[in-house]
Amino acid sequence: MAGAGWAPPRLDEFILTERLGSGTYATVYKAYRKRDTREVVAIKCVNKRSLNRTSVENLLTEIEILKTIRHPNIVELKDFQWDSDHIYLIMEFCAGGDLSRFIRMRRLLPEKVARIFLQQLACALKFLHDHNISHLDLKPQNILLSAPENPQLKLADFGFAQYMSPWDEQHVLRGSPLYMAPEMVCRQQYDARVDLWSVGVILYEALFGKPPFASRSFAELEEKIRSERAVETNLVVEAVRKDQEGDANAALSLYCKALEYFVPALHYESDARRKEAIRAKVGQYISRAEELKVLVTSSNKNLLEKGNPARELLKEMAKDKPRLCTALEVASAAIAKEEEGRDDSDALELYQQSLGELLLLLAAEPAGRRRELLHVEIQTLMARAEYLKDQIKMREAQSMGKEALAESVRSTCTLQ
Structure with missing residues (x-):
């Protein structure tokens, strides 16, 4: 609802409620149509x-464009009105917020979702x-999601959009610096293809959690775009930090996630110099991941040994609880299966079956020694399950990395 200190404008056909966002020229509100539909x-x-x-010219162009186009991935302009103080664009409501x-x-999106x-x-x-x-202002803030669950993407905010044939060229600076194509940043002539650069930046941000050329000033942004230095991923920076702090578990997991992104890059990169740089990085991450695996395996054996006495005591205290006994037996079977090292x-x-049941039982368990032991056991099992999940991912990532390195070396030798 409207907060203290401001109130939305009044429109005869609508009830304006909460403020969804605001900019230099406009504020967007959620609203209900007063008619029976309550749209x-x-x-x-x-x-x-x-x-x-x-800005008047931009607004008129925005209205003209949105009134004439209909597409499932473009936010719909339903109507527009005006009074003495405001112009109102009545738009399709997107309940999922912006991208x-x-x-x-x-933090970052799975590749499947991206x-x-x-x-x-x-x-x-x-x-x-x-x-x-041409949209000319593509960025995550201008991409709306139809719903919180299973959302459909909707392109919005056509305030900078222009009618441009593919061969038209312009020089007017438009859009948001972090997502601008180099031609715009460097104040050169540009054409409709600048939208494609913005799409690439958006994809990078979806996968890595921040734009590739995040900068504090326009000059710094221009320098980063012009630079030939490879863009380091957020995952690698975080992996190195965790490694330096001695958090082997977290570092191992992050190195493996980074490999998931570098391996496809190694496959598709056509520039020989960049390919060689990526190849060196992949080799470096695989080598460090293998070293960390030894450390993590050793520390996890200690974790298992520490957990044994508490687990046995909990089993003794659970004899009057058949469901708890069964869940603990499943956990023991998981540990035995893991120690065999075969599957x-x-x-x-x-582990997941056991934890699902134990968490339900913990919620119903009254305060006391058994609850404390159950809480400790769940934490131990969760740590084991996460470790095992990382092991599986790491093996897959390392296998992919080694195969990609071998294929890369073979293709280089063939070319030579």
Whole structure:
């Protein structure tokens, strides 16, 4: 609802409620249509007094474009109205917020999710370019999600959009610096293809949690874009930090996740010098991951040994609780399966079955010594399950990395 100190404008057909966001010229509100349907919409309220000549032209272009296009991955303009103080754009409401918030809440997106979003963004962009429209301000904040669960991506905010044929060139600076193509940043002529650069930056941010050229000033941004130095991923920086702090478990996990992104890069990179640099990185991460694996395996054996006495005592105290006894037996089977070292996937499945039951039992367990022991046992088993999950991922990542390195060396030798 409206907070203290401000109130939304009034519109005859709508009830304006919470503020969804605001910018230099406009504020966006969630609203309900007063008619029987109670349709939920988003209303962009543009203050006329804040508009200069350029922003008026941009607003008119935005209305013109959105009134003439319909696409499932582009936010719909349902209507527009005006009064003496404001211009109102009545838009489709997207309950999932924007892509920037979606990434921030998850730190980074799984490749499968990023792939689906990129396909939807590509569909919207192709539709626009087929109609000679360039967005010119593509960024996660301007990409909305239809719903919190299983969202559909919706391209929004056409305030900088222009009708541009593929061969048209412009020089007006538009958009947000972090997502601008080099031609724009370096103040050169540009064409409709600048949108494609922005898509690449958005994809990088989805996968790694921050833009590739994050900078504190325009000059720093230009310098980073012009530089030939390879962009370091957030995962690698974090892995090195955890490694230096002596957190072998976290470092091992992060190195393996980094390999998941570097291996495809090694496969697709066509520039010989960059390929060699990536090859060296992959080799370095595999080598360090193998060293960390030895440390982690040793520390986890100690963890198991420490857990044994408490586990046996908990089993004794659980004799009057058949469900608890069964769950602990499943946990013991998981540990035995893991120690055999033959099928980690089976062991992980047993851990997950046991933990699912033990967490339910913990919630119902009254305070006392048995609850304390059960809490400790759950923490131990969770640590074992996470470790095992990382082991499986690490083996897959290392295997992929070694295969990619071998293939890369073979292809280089063939070319020579």
